[in-house]
Amino acid sequence: MAKRWLATLFSLAALSLCLGAAQARAAPYPDKPIRIIVPFAAGGSTDILARMAAATIGSALKKPVVVENRAGASGNIGMEAVARAAPDGYTLLFTSTNLTLNPSVIQHVPYDPVKDFSGVTMLAFAPMLLITRPDFAGNTLPSLIKYGLDHPGELNFSSSGAGGAPHLAGEMLKIRKGIDMTHVPYNGAAPAITDIVAGQVQMTFTTYVSAQAMLSAHRLKALAVASKQRLPVLPDVPTFAEEGLDDFEIGTMFGLLAPKGTPEPVIQALYGAIRQASASPDFQKKIIEQGASVVVNTPAEYDSYIREDVGKWSKLIKQIGKVSGN
Structure with missing residues (x-):
């Protein structure tokens, strides 16, 4: 009799645990921060x-x-x-x-x-923008590429740091178009952009947020955006595909x-x-x-x-x- 009572007790305990676990699993998400x-x-x-x-x-x-x-x-x-x-x-x-x-x-x-x-x-x-000074190598991506091809080794591009997306965007352009140009890494986007205005480097890839102030002041110009569609905040800036460079999407x-x-x-x-x-x-x-x-x-x-x-x-x-x- 005692054994039967103990077996019943253990069965009830096991059932209680199972029901508790099921309730825990069924708790609505989220139930805490x-x-x-x-x-x-x-x-x-x-x-x-x-x-x-x-x-x-x-x-x-x-x-x-x-x-x-x-x-x-x-x-x-x-x-x-x-x-x-x-x-x-x-x-x-x-x-x-x-x-x-x-x-x-x-x-x-x-x-x-x-x-x-x-x-x-x-x-x-957020796609990368290719930016340069308004007075450098024309006003279009094709004219910049032509300058790079006609002046091998003379074109420098800055980035916010080695190994980041802006650096790799420059390398992608270099490979795709066969341009002999030099990467100049900086410690952050701000100095990489500032030195374009100062004439130390000729171009960079960066995001709209990083370049917004200089673009608004017309001290820099965006030549192309590396996405499938144009940016709503820069409706006049063409995509790379529109400028003749397909499948150039990076950001x-x-x-x-x-x-x-x-x-x-x-x-x-x-x-x-x-x-x-x-x-x-x-x-x-x-x-x-x-x-x-x-x-x-x-x-x-x-x-x-x-x-x-x-x-x-x-x-x-x-x-x-x-x-x-x-």
């Missing part, structure tokens, strides 16, 4: 758009969403923190192209952009990701919140003001983009190595 880690300092475009995403998600899901800046090592510190976080939807990553670029330019990266993350959505894409993506293994309903809840908000004119205006285009693709589309982007950077770095003889 969400944290979004930005792997860069506050104030930049990534941080601005991350806070916009946080406000959007918090409003839609009725829970606080906190943005935490964890900068350092070209974004690797913050990205590793999210890659190692629990895949429960409460620690997310909002980052830039460094996610897919770093593995090609940094020897030891503490995460795998494909294996360690699940995409929620790419919020926006900075801004996207939201979760640790790999995050449940699909959680991913969809986050994506749905941003997708719904993206129809708002105010939402679109804020992104356009950053010199970017609204994307808001599906989680599956974003995952595919990440895989392709990793491959694109890897291929380009190998091409640059071959050209330089390394």
Whole structure:
């Protein structure tokens, strides 16, 4: 009799545990604050758009969403923190192209952009602009390319730092058009742009936000934008394709990701919140003001983009190595 009573007791205890686990699994998401880690300092475009995403998600899901800046090592510190976080939807990553670029330019990266993350959505894409002085080598991309071909070794292009998207955009142009030109790296976009005005270098690739003041003052001119469509903030600047250089798309993506293994309903809840908000004119205006285009693709589309982007950077770095003889 005692054995039967104990067996019944254990069965009831096991049933209670199962019911508790089922209830825990069925708990609505989110049931506590969400944290979004930005792997860069506050104030930049990534941080601005991350806070916009946080406000959007918090409003839609009725829970606080906190943005935490964890900068350092070209974004690797913050990205590793999210890659190692629990895949429960409460620690997310909002980052830039460094996610897919770093593995090609940094020897030891503490995460795998494909294996360690699940995409929620790419919020926006900010293409590179090719800028130069208004009085240098004509007013068009073809005239600049012609100058480079006619004056081998005389053309210099600056960048915000070796290995970044602006540097690689210059290398891509160099390879695609066979121009003999020299890369001059700077510590940041501001000095790279300032020295064009000073005449120390002739051109650079940068984002609209970085060049906005100089462009507005007509001290610099944008010759082309490296995207499929023209930028709404610069409607008169043609794309590279319009100027005769197809498939020249390079820039900075801004996207939201979760640790790999995050449940699909959680991913969809986050994506749905941003997708719904993206129809708002105010939402679109804020992104356009950053010199970017609204994307808001599906989680599956974003995952595919990440895989392709990793491959694109890897291929380009190998091409640059071959050209330089390394």
